[in-house]
Amino acid sequence: MSWNFLDGLDIIVNVLELFGSGSGSGSRSTSDRKSLNYDEKPQKKSSRRSKYFTEKVSAGLIAATAFFFLIVFKDPLPAGNYTQTLVVTSLIGVVISFVVFFILHVMELYYFKNIFKLLLFSCSVIAFFISVVMYSYFRSGWFI
Structure with missing residues (x-):
């Protein structure tokens, strides 16, 4: 009596279908088939964002950026390699x-x-993160 691994797997799948479908039939309903279509994206809830949500977020980020740049550039930058420092902090903000x-x-x-x-x-967003990195770089005192 030879035992095949796939026959055992078939028995397990049949048992799971028996308990999983709710009814004893082996066929699946159309709603089960639709739920298994992986190509379609699930229906999302419609979000009620305001009409100018992107503009409001961008304006807030620009205001915060202006505040951070004002704090960073109100005092003169340190004399040694400030161009290199500005380039490195800008690259970190962009990343x-x-x-x-x-x-x-x-x-x-x-x-x-x-x-x-x-x-x-x-x-x-890019300007905001550049300003945050510059603010933390110049105000922390670790790097100067």
């Missing part, structure tokens, strides 16, 4: 903002209906 953009893209929240909203939001 952090690209990570944020990637996370928003994965969460499917990085979608804009026109190019101007995309540019406004993206530039304000």
